[in-house]
Every structure is written in C-alpha cells, then in structure tokens.
Amino acid sequence: MRVVVNAAMSADGKIALRGGNPLTLSDDADMRRVQDMRAKSDAIVVGIGTVLADDPSLLAKTPGVKQPIRVVLDSKAQTPPNARVLNGAARTVVYVAKGNARRFPNADCVEAGEGRVDLRLVLRDLQARGAQSVMVEGGATVIGSFLRMGLVDDLYTWLAPVVVGGGAPSLVEGPGAERAEHVLKLKLAEATLLGKGVLLHYVPGG
Numbered sequence: 627m628r629v630v631v632n633a634a635m636s637a638d639g640k641i642a643l644r645g646g647n648p649l650t651l652s653d654d655a656d657m658r659r660v661q662d663m664r665a666k667s668d669a670i671v672v673g674i675g676t677v678l679a680d681d682p683s684l685l686a687k688t689p690g691v692k693q694p695i696r697v698v699l700d701s702k703a704q705t706p707p708n709a710r711v712l713n714g715a716a717r718t719v720v721y722v723a724k725g726n727a728r729r730f731p732n733a734d735c736v737e738a739g740e741g742r743v744d745l746r747l748v749l750r751d752l753q754a755r756g757a758q759s760v761m762v763e764g765g766a767t768v769i770g771s772f773l774r775m776g777l778v779d780d781l782y783t784w785l786a787p788v789v790v791g792g793g794a795p796s797l798v799e800g801p802g803a804e805r806a807e808h809v810l811k812l813k814l815a816e817a818t819l820l821g822k823g824v825l826l827h828y829v830p831g832g
C-alpha cells in the first residue's frame with residue numbers, strides 16, 4: 627500500500643489559522659495538482675479534527691474519474707450526520723475505536739483499534755477493499771501519526787507565500803522530538819516552483 631501525505635502550508639509551516647480555523651492556502655495551480663493527486667488515489671484519509679474544522683467533501687472533481695474512498699479517522703464516532711463526507715457522493719468509511727461503532731448515513735463504520743484508531747488496521751482494511759494507494763490530507767495530528775509510525779512513502783507540501791504566525795497548527799502536531807536523534811529524517815526528492823509557491827516532495831531517509 628502506497629501512502630502519500632499532501633498538505634499546503636504557509637512559509638512559516640502553518641496549515642490553518644490561530645485556533646485551527648480553516649485557511650485556504652493553495653492557489654489555483656496547487657488546487658489543480660491536488661485534484662490530480664486525488665484522482666489517482668484509491669482512498670483519501672482525514673482525521674475527525676479536519677472534518678469538524680473544514681467539513682471537506684473529499685471528492686475528486688476531475689470529470690469521469692473513479693471516486694476514491696473517503697476515510698475519516700474518528701475513534702469516538704463524532705462525525706456529524708450532516709458532514710459532507712456523509713453526503714453519499716462517494717463511498718465513505720468511518721474508522722472508530724473498538725466499542726464505538728454506530729450507524730452513519732451513507733458510510734460504513736469499522737472498528738479498528740483499542741482506544742484510538744490503529745493506522746495499520748486501517749491500511750489493512752482499505753487494502754481488503756481494493757485500495758492500493760492512499761492520500762492523507764490531514765490534519766496535523768493525523769499527519770504526525772502516519773509520519774511517526776513510518777508509514778509514509780511520499781510527503782508533498784506546497785508552500786504558500788504567506789505567514790500565519792504563532793498559535794496556529796503546524797504541518798505536524800502531536801508529540802514532537804525532544805532530542806536531536808529523535809527528529810524524523812527526510813530526503814528532499816524534488817523542489818518545484820508551482821503557481822505562486824513552491825512544491826516540496828520528500829521521501830523517508832536522509
């Protein structure tokens with residue numbers, strides 16, 4: 627299973643506004659790239675934080691493409707019934723922790739993990755549903771988990787020419803490295819000027 631993380635961030639590494647309020651960072655050129663990436667993915671993964679903050683539809687808008695499976699990581703089953711991911715426009719799976727399964731409109735609810743959703747079980751279940759490539763679109767906490775577990779094959783981040791400043795979520799949240807030897811090492815595979823920003827493509831290693 628190939629796991630690709632994609633996110634847009636400001637020049638100071640923030641992916642939203644102070645307090646987590648949504649901010650559209652991508653310009654038209656980057657949005658086209660994101661749509662292209664969605665169209666080539668079998669599943670798109672977000673955390674419940676992103677569903678509650680942004681209410682994304684997670685649809686591939688390229689005409690004629692097969693819609694990827696929309697995936698929400700939601701241990702406590704808090705996805706609101708009127709969330710766009712539950713609008714029936716594409717298949718959706720909500721992964722919850724053991725004991726928290728409930729009925730969601732237009733979606734499968736799958737228990738995967740004790741206490742918190744287990745990413746390895748999610749990937750295994752998606753594979754069983756025929757997915758071979760997964761695009762992780764956020765947010766910061768989910769991206770942090772995938773990176774820390776060593777599950778990421780490619781990390782794409784588009785840098786917008788804006789500065790958000792303190793108090794806003796960074797590209798990666800969750801427990802950070804306290805010692806230099808604990809930082810996650812990446813290798814820069816490519817840097818490309820795209821639209822008004824820069825697209826950075828990292829792979830594991832360094």
Ligand SMILES: NC(=O)c1ccc[n+]([C@@H]2O[C@H](COP(=O)([O-])OP(=O)(O)OC[C@H]3O[C@@H](n4cnc5c(N)ncnc54)[C@H](OP(=O)(O)O)[C@@H]3O)[C@@H](O)[C@H]2O)c1
Binds near residue numbers: 700742743744
């Ligand atoms: N710029 C961009 O490209 C971009 C893209 C997407 C989102 N965003 C922004 O990101 C922010 C949301 O980020 P966020 O960090 O608050 O939320 P998030 O990463 O979307 O969701 C985090 C939640 O996912 C759930 N989760 C379930 N299993 C998990 C696991 N194994 N590892 C980690 N999390 C797991 C946890 O809640 P439970 O324990 O309840 O399950 C966790 O609190 C918003 O401000 C949004 O605007 C920006």
